[in-house]
Amino acid sequence: MIWITRFDGERLLLNDDQVLYIEETHDTLLVLATGERLRVLESPEELVDRIAHWRRRILGLSLLHELEPEAGEA
Secondary structure, eight states, X not given: OEEEEBTTSOEEEEOGGGEEEEEXXXXXXXXXXXXXXEEESSOHXXXXXXXXXXXXHHHHHHHHHHHSOOTTOX
């Protein structure tokens, strides 16, 4: 999940798995798997960085969990 800002200033969390593509014209347009289109204030580069950061965080947490011994193991 990443934070995005709509043009009206409303902030919301977006499930980044729903993003089909990001289009840059005079603004930034997110096209979602549902067909919904969101115009946002963030640049495409900023959105890619946020998605990468989020995915590294999730992957890191899941890998850390896998490396921890189960209760009763040692």
